[in-house]
Amino acid sequence: MPTSIKIENLSKQYRLGTIGTGTLSHDLKRWWTTSIRGKEDPYLKIGETNILASNQQINKSTNQHINKSTNQQINKSTNQQSNYIWALRDINLEIEQGDVVGIIGKNGAGKSTLLKILSRVTKPTTGSIKYNGRIASLLEVGTGFHPEMTGRENIYMNGAIMGMTRYEITSKLDEIIAFAGVERYIDTPVKRYSSGMTVRLGFSIAAHLEPDILVVDEVLAVGDAEFQKKAIGKMQDVSKGGGRTVLFVSHNMAAVKNLCNTGILLENGIIRKIGEVDEVINVYNTEQTRDIKTYFINDVSNTSPIYVAEFKIITDIVTGKEFGFEAKIFTETEISTAFAVGVRMPDSTPIMHIYSGHVGEVFKLKKGLNFLKGKIDHLSLGAGFYDINIWLGDGATVYDYHKNVLNIIVKEGAIREFGPVSTKNGYPVITDAKWNLL
Amino acid sequence: MNFDHHIKPKTSLFEINIRELWEYRDLIYMYVKRDIVTFYKQTIMGPLWFVIQPILTTVMFMFVFGNLAGLSTDGIPQPLFYFSGIILWNYFADCLTRNSKIFIENQGVFGKVYFPRLVVPISITISNLVRFFIQFGIFVIIYLYYFFQKGGNIDPNLYLLLFPLLVLLAAGLSLGFGIVFSSLTTKYRDLTFLLQFAVQLWMYITPVIYPLNSIPADKQWLIALNPMTSVVETFKYAAIGQGVFSWWHLAYSFVFMIILLIFGVVIFNKVEKGFMDTV
Numbered sequence: 001m002p003t004s005i006k007i008e009n010l011s012k013q014y015r016l017g018t019i020g021t022g023t024l025s026h027d028l029k030r031w032w033t034t035s036i037r038g039k040e041d042p043y044l045k046i047g048e049t050n051i052l053a054s055n056q057q058i059n060k061s062t063n064q065h066i067n068k069s070t071n072q073q074i075n076k077s078t079n080q081q082s083n084y085i086w087a088l089r090d091i092n093l094e095i096e097q098g099d100v101v102g103i104i105g106k107n108g109a110g111k112s113t114l115l116k117i118l119s120r121v122t123k124p125t126t127g128s129i130k131y132n133g134r135i136a137s138l139l140e141v142g143t144g145f146h147p148e149m150t151g152r153e154n155i156y157m158n159g160a161i162m163g164m165t166r167y168e169i170t171s172k173l174d175e176i177i178a179f180a181g182v183e184r185y186i187d188t189p190v191k192r193y194s195s196g197m198t199v200r201l202g203f204s205i206a207a208h209l210e211p212d213i214l215v216v217d218e219v220l221a222v223g224d225a226e227f228q229k230k231a232i233g234k235m236q237d238v239s240k241g242g243g244r245t246v247l248f249v250s251h252n253m254a255a256v257k258n259l260c261n262t263g264i265l266l267e268n269g270i271i272r273k274i275g276e277v278d279e280v281i282n283v284y285n286t287e288q289t290r291d292i293k294t295y296f297i298n299d300v301s302n303t304s305p306i307y308v309a310e311f312k313i314i315t316d317i318v319t320g321k322e323f324g325f326e327a328k329i330f331t332e333t334e335i336s337t338a339f340a341v342g343v344r345m346p347d348s349t350p351i352m353h354i355y356s357g358h359v360g361e362v363f364k365l366k367k368g369l370n371f372l373k374g375k376i377d378h379l380s381l382g383a384g385f386y387d388i389n390i391w392l393g394d395g396a397t398v399y400d401y402h403k404n405v406l407n408i409i410v411k412e413g414a415i416r417e418f419g420p421v422s423t424k425n426g427y428p429v430i431t432d433a434k435w436n437l438l
Numbered sequence: 439m440n441f442d443h444h445i446k447p448k449t450s451l452f453e454i455n456i457r458e459l460w461e462y463r464d465l466i467y468m469y470v471k472r473d474i475v476t477f478y479k480q481t482i483m484g485p486l487w488f489v490i491q492p493i494l495t496t497v498m499f500m501f502v503f504g505n506l507a508g509l510s511t512d513g514i515p516q517p518l519f520y521f522s523g524i525i526l527w528n529y530f531a532d533c534l535t536r537n538s539k540i541f542i543e544n545q546g547v548f549g550k551v552y553f554p555r556l557v558v559p560i561s562i563t564i565s566n567l568v569r570f571f572i573q574f575g576i577f578v579i580i581y582l583y584y585f586f587q588k589g590g591n592i593d594p595n596l597y598l599l600l601f602p603l604l605v606l607l608a609a610g611l612s613l614g615f616g617i618v619f620s621s622l623t624t625k626y627r628d629l630t631f632l633l634q635f636a637v638q639l640w641m642y643i644t645p646v647i648y649p650l651n652s653i654p655a656d657k658q659w660l661i662a663l664n665p666m667t668s669v670v671e672t673f674k675y676a677a678i679g680q681g682v683f684s685w686w687h688l689a690y691s692f693v694f695m696i697i698l699l700i701f702g703v704v705i706f707n708k709v710e711k712g713f714m715d716t717v
Contacts, residue, residue, distance in 0.1 A: 006441065025628065120445060120552035121549055121550065122712075123445065123712060124446070124447050125447055126447055131443050131445075132441050139550045143547055144547050146476055148479045149479075153472070153475070157469075160462075160467075161551055163461075164464075
């Protein structure tokens with residue numbers, strides 16, 4: 001497949017705060033004090049000079065060493081010193097025709113900036129993008145919709161804004177209306193539409209644009225599940241049937257997984273990972289999850305005489321491997337209790353219960369601090385994300401209960417000597433069995 | 439590998455894509471249509487508003503300037519004199535004011551989708567033209583009334599053929615000034631207020647409420663420095679036969695318009711590329 005988009009050394013720098021001072025009077029005053037009276041700029045903030053200077057140095061540098069230090073500079077959220085941020089930094093990419101590329105990353109990773117540059121809404125600071133054919137960008141649905149105009153008039157308006165000719169729109173009008181499912185309302189002003197209808201209509205126009213490259217920012221989030229499915233189907237058709245390139249930004253990993261074949265993970269303006277969409281999503285999810293294995297409980301409101309003070313996982317968390325945990329339990333009196341660890345899916349579906357009562361274990365605790373250890377020889381959870389709840393009590397009373405104490409990641413592993421265990425089928429529980437061919 | 443599009447950080451000052459603008463001609467059409475259609479939706483009188491405003495202004499001018507102040511109208515019937523000036527001036531002033539706010543008012547659209555931004559000022563200039571011609575129809579009615587009435591002192595002449603040029607001049611000047619100001623207002627918001635004020639005063643250095651003749655001959659050139667002067671004055675001269683006609687004044691306005699447009703398009707073109715980061 002030929003290359004459809006080629007991005008070379010693309011960077012985009014934003015300046016924090018306002019540009020200039022926004023008013024003529026401020027600029028005149030600045031000019032008066034700095035140029036005529038030779039004093040300091042009245043609007044320059046303390047410390048700004050240094051930062052400007054250091055930034056110029058970065059701009060000038062081309063060698064590798066200093067570029068590495070820029071990588072630290074570009075951490076947008078933590079570096080509060082600099083007045084400049086790199087929304088994108090040295091992006092190099094080649095996208096083949098017909099690829100469906102999912103761009104993922106945290107808020108502020110540079111996803112939207114990349115799409116804005118591609119849509120030519122803003123221009124890059126350095127570097128370039130070369131591409132073939134027409135780009136239709138859907139950074140927002142229904143750009144240019146006028147509430148007073150009817151659906152039909154708005155189709156023409158919006159289509160024209162996106163570069164269609166009136167003839168093209170007329171030839172596709174019926175399809176657009178049918179896809180959006182607004183046949184009955186097409187001659188009603190858009191201000192009477194529900195928000196869902198507006199989104200459907202807006203998306204429908206863009207989808208029928210027949211661009212060579214379709215750029216879609218998180219716009220489907222507003223539609224209902226049925227429409228989202230339809231829209232993703234339409235985008236799939238666009239890429240498979242027409243050999244067109246689709247760039248899709250979303251926080252909905254299921255949608256990205258469903259639609260895209262290639263994934264790009266952006267982080268603080270640089271490409272963190274690029275490759276098979278599943279792989280990239282995994283990397284993203286792994287980093288999203290807190291990788292902490294100890295939970296300290298410091299609940300002042302808990303006046304119970306017996307409680308869990310600390311819970312931690314003491315082994316690596318790998319499918320099929322040993323899984324051990326330890327709880328620190330405090331009690332004011334001697335007491336007998338059972339202990340349980342509940343494992344839930346991220347959507348809080350219960351998936352595994354490790355309960356001492358199930359195996360008849362009740363612990364006689366001594367007064368003061370007690371340490372309780374538990375272990376499973378072969379962890380039967382497939383690779384993925386799980387939440388942990390802990391529970392302390394005997395059959396009749398709950399002494400202590402904490403939801404979501406830890407969010408764990410189970411890493412890919414093997415049961416017996418085979419493996420790694422595939423999690424592609426989506427079953428969270430992986431278990432060994434004894435097999436016999438009779 | 440060849441690519442047919444190239445996005446790069448800096449483009450030449452004079453890289454103006456006229457062909458692209460032509461490809462978006464349907465968008466110009468849609469913008470004009472939207473402007474006109476939405477203007478009178480949910481109004482009782484609809485396009486009548488286009489007409490009421492200049493008529494009321496004319497009545498007001500007749501009372502204040504004609505009767506109270508007793509300013510000369512060069513022997514032209516007062517309604518005809520004021521109305522002709524007002525519709526030409528209003529067209530110019532409305533276009534100018536609306537064009538000067540393009541970037542600020544269209545931030546939403548401009549931030550989401552690319553199209554040649556010049557589409558917007560051009561469509562505003564055209565849609566206001568529709569309004570102008572509706573008002574011009576009323577002018578023709580008033581004109582014919584005085585023409586057939588004896589002693590109306592109406593003397594139309596061949597210079598009427600210049601009428602399309604005069605409309606072109608008004609359109610070009612308002613477009614030119616408008617895009618220059620809109621480019622500047624992305625950085626300096628206060629220019630919008632300045633402009634509102636300036637447009638009000640500007641009318642008084644344009645022969646709308648007085649004929650150029652009433653200015654001493656050696657000072658007339660001062661008023662003629664205003665490129666709109668020859669537009670208003672030539673129109674009155676051609677239709678009514680009273681006023682000052684000068685090829686020099688006209689040529690001056692024309693050259694002024696051309697230079698202004700070139701300057702405007704260049705600066706607009708520069709601003710449109712980076713304005714999303716500065717507005």
